[in-house]
Amino acid sequence: MSLLKNFDKTSRIHRIVFEVRKSRELRARWKSDFEGLARSYGLSSEEITAVRECDLLKLTALGVHPFYFNPIIRLTHGEDFEEFQSTTVEIMKRSYGAVADPQTYAGRG
């Protein structure tokens, strides 16, 4: 699967992520009322669910640029490194399987 095969430059998910990353107020709103915020950006129910659940395969299919996956995880699950790291590992494993497990690479090199 090419991560950019379905890349859709016009996806509204790009707009909400781009603008929310830059605004403390919008970042707080993402946490407190994501659905309302997402609706105001015109996201569909399918897009809202994919973003809220950090469903990376679904987001890929919806055309989201993969570079925004980590920012989406951070916006949803927190900025703290330890918290972000453990959450990201779980999300990556859930989405991609064992290939995304950092334990696979532990000690290599």
Place this chain on the structure above:
Amino acid sequence: MAKVVAACATIHSPGLTGWIDEEEEPKRKSIFSGLDELKRRLHAAKPDVIIGIANDHMLTSPPYNMPDFAIGVAEQHSGPAPGVDDWLRLQPFTVPGSRPLARFLINEAMPLGVNFVCHEKVDFDDNFSVPLTYLTPEMNVPFIPVLVNCFVPPQPTPERCYEAGRVLKAIVEEKWPGSERVAVVATGGLSHEPGGPRNFDVDEKFDRWFLGMLGSSTPHETILRECTIDRMDEAGICGTSELLAWLTAMAFSRGPADVLAYEPTHVWRCGSGMVWWPELA
């Protein structure tokens, strides 16, 4: 006339400030030793201005409106941008810009066929904040950020990036009326795949191949032909192609680069390394 006095490239991994100690100690030591050497050489070159070249992590421009090339013209830059500050664990900083030279670069590049979009404000994330923290921690050398579209298709080709670098060099050395000493610092890479299945992996084989080419007498034309965007994507999509910034800086040099360090730093989520081009074009 102004003179280019240094050309170099380094990683900008957020792990270098955000989670330094998580990486294995021998790798940390090797990379910080390389960074120290890069800093020593950069200071010895006594630059009056630094042109920084890096990708935009879709923070200054969004993926639906990403220019191939852009330059920040602010009188003063600040970082790290809100939203990445906690994650990078960096204190707020400011660094002076150089609006006259930045404007001159944008305007003089027009007749030379390169469109540098003008940014009144560039959001500094790891792309510039991390290297500046280590290389010029006093934040007192005027800095001009140059952004390259490294991973929003269709990116400029390696050859096009190199051409943009040549144009910048020609403007600095042949058209700008000032007499500044200008250093060029590219940042980004090496192999990584943020957001993808290899989010926590690096491609050591690719990294050593790439650095091997830079460190050898391989002609620049061959490097540009071999290091295609497809080849970089194979080593980690939407991350490895940050090396387009390195290829832009390579245009300021001739001959082989000194590879100052390399480590496959999985925990920092990218291959880590830095180079210095001793011979300038």
